[in-house]
Amino acid sequence: MPQIAQLAATYSSQIFWLLIFFGFTFFAVGRGMVPKVMDTVAQRDKQIADDLLAAERARKQADEEEDAWRQRENANRAQAQALIAEARSKAAAATEERLAAAQVLIDSKLAEAENRIAEARNSAAAEIEDVAADATRDIVSRVAGLSLDDSAVRSAVKENLVHG
Amino acid sequence: MAAEGKVDPMHQFTIQPLFGSDGWNIAGYNVAFTNSSLWMAIAAVLLLVFVAGGAKRQLVPGRWQMAVETFTGFVDGMLAANVGPNGKKYVPYIFSLFMFILFANFLGLLPIGVLGLHPFTFTSHFTATGVLSILSFSIVIIVGFAKHKLHFFSLFVPHGTPALMIPAIFVVELISFLVRPFSLGLRLFVAMMAGHVLLEVLSSFVISSGNANLGLFAIAGLPSFILMIGICALELLVAGIQAYVFALLTCVYLNDAENLH
Numbered sequence: 001m002p003q004i005a006q007l008a009a010t011y012s013s014q015i016f017w018l019l020i021f022f023g024f025t026f027f028a029v030g031r032g033m034v035p036k037v038m039d040t041v042a043q044r045d046k047q048i049a050d051d052l053l054a055a056e057r058a059r060k061q062a063d064e065e066e067d068a069w070r071q072r073e074n075a076n077r078a079q080a081q082a083l084i085a086e087a088r089s090k091a092a093a094a095t096e097e098r099l100a101a102a103q104v105l106i107d108s109k110l111a112e113a114e115n116r117i118a119e120a121r122n123s124a125a126a127e128i129e130d131v132a133a134d135a136t137r138d139i140v141s142r143v144a145g146l147s148l149d150d151s152a153v154r155s156a157v158k159e160n161l162v163h164g
Numbered sequence: 165m166a167a168e169g170k171v172d173p174m175h176q177f178t179i180q181p182l183f184g185s186d187g188w189n190i191a192g193y194n195v196a197f198t199n200s201s202l203w204m205a206i207a208a209v210l211l212l213v214f215v216a217g218g219a220k221r222q223l224v225p226g227r228w229q230m231a232v233e234t235f236t237g238f239v240d241g242m243l244a245a246n247v248g249p250n251g252k253k254y255v256p257y258i259f260s261l262f263m264f265i266l267f268a269n270f271l272g273l274l275p276i277g278v279l280g281l282h283p284f285t286f287t288s289h290f291t292a293t294g295v296l297s298i299l300s301f302s303i304v305i306i307v308g309f310a311k312h313k314l315h316f317f318s319l320f321v322p323h324g325t326p327a328l329m330i331p332a333i334f335v336v337e338l339i340s341f342l343v344r345p346f347s348l349g350l351r352l353f354v355a356m357m358a359g360h361v362l363l364e365v366l367s368s369f370v371i372s373s374g375n376a377n378l379g380l381f382a383i384a385g386l387p388s389f390i391l392m393i394g395i396c397a398l399e400l401l402v403a404g405i406q407a408y409v410f411a412l413l414t415c416v417y418l419n420d421a422e423n424l425h
Contacts, residue, residue, distance in 0.1 A: 001174055001177070002174060002175075002177040002178045002179065003177055003288070003289050003290060003291070003353075003357070006178070006179050007291065009194065010179045010194070010196075010198065010200075010291065011291045012189075012193035012194050012195060013179075013181075013194050013195050013196045013197075013198055013200075013201065014179070014198075014200060014201075014286075014289060014291035014292055014295070015291060015295050016190070016193070016195040017195070017197070017198070017200070017201035017204055017205075018204055018286070018291075018292050018295045018296070019295065020204075021201070021204040021205055021207070021208040022204075022208075022260070022264055022295075022296065022299075024208050024212075025207075025208045025211055025212070025260045025263075025264050026256065026257065026260040028212055029211055029212055029215050029259075029260055029263070030255075030256030030257060030259050030260035031256045033215045033216060033219045034215070034236055034255060034256050034259050034260075035255075035256065036219050036221060037215070037218060037219050037221075037229075037232055037233055037236045038236050038240065038255065039221075040219075040221045040222075040223075040225075040229075040233070041233050041236065041237065043223075044223060044225075047223070
């Protein structure tokens with residue numbers, strides 16, 4: 001086993017050169033380069049984290065803006081609905097008013113017409129009375145030869161006309 | 165290796181000085197630049213190239229940068245899970261440790277033997293793994309005492325220990341704590357050596373039976389060869405797992421030092 005057989009002859013050389021080359025590795029690679037590599041990794045991680053944070057912030061802002069837009073939109077829609085309702089009620093009120101006015105007009109026309117009809121009936125009744133009284137007086141004068149008083153004839157006719 | 169096809173499975177662990185550096189020494193200690201040192205250097209340089217290729221600092225990473233960031237993220241996650249937020253400062257050390265062992269293990273498995281080169285796995289030497297484990301253990305002890313002063317000894321007395329048991333438990337916990345650097349270093353060394361020996365032994369079966377005759381090759385050589393393919397895959401897995409285990413256990417020990425119990 002050369003490790004033991006050559007121990008006395010080679011141990012100092014082994015220790016010496018190992019310390020030289022491991023020392024070189026430690027100072028040149030371990031102390032010299034590894035921190036730089038680790039630093040690069042840390043920088044990259046930090047940048048990725050920052051970018052993610054920025055993206056998250058942008059997303060939140062977009063959400064907020066969308067929310068605000070939605071609220072504005074809802075308010076606008078409610079306002080429009082209110083306007084429509086108002087217009088509709090105003091139109092309904094106007095229609096009702098016009099209808100009422102027309103009704104009043106119709107009612108007055110109806111009443112006028114009824115008055116006219118009553119008047120016409122009255123005047124017609126009076127004319128019939130006159131005609132009946134005249135006819136009665138003529139009949140009486142011709143049949144009985146009597147000359148009757150006009151008012152007496154008229155009252156008699158009226159009584160007959162009323163009582164049939 | 166003898167000409168008649170005898171394979172010495174331990175030969176691959178032999179350390180040989182290169183470039184005539186046999187005589188190099190510092191204060192009497194031999195510091196020859198060996199094949200082991202060469203593969204340490206290759207691992208270090210390849211790791212440097214790998215990480216440098218990924219340190220382009222692009223916001224949108226390419227494949228290479230992605231691969232390097234996966235490894236740093238893996239080590240970072242391991243420390244975060246085992247030590248917590250205090251573990252961040254150990255990322256350079258654990259990353260170097262994990263990647264250095266990982267590269268060493270994988271480089272030792274490279275099939276460059278077919279090109280006549282000899283890959284050497286320095287993590288199959290406890291002189292190498294021992295240095296790494298003692299390094300980790302020293303950091304644990306230094307951090308523990310620097311952070312908690314003598315209160316660090318409370319690590320050896322778990323919560324809810326009856327007063328009567330404290331001396332015994334303290335000794336047991338202290339021993340288990342002191343064994344850590346050995347188990348840490350030996351685990352990696354044994355796992356890497358065992359796999360390489362197994363592959364070498366199986367390959368010696370293939371070669372010897374092939375040299376003997378066709379019948380022997382069919383009943384011994386061929387099954388060994390098929391087994392080798394499976395064990396190669398297993399070894400790739402072990403190479404990754406052992407590097408992970410070494411780094412993970414260091415994290416667990418660092419957690420003791422950082423947060424006590």
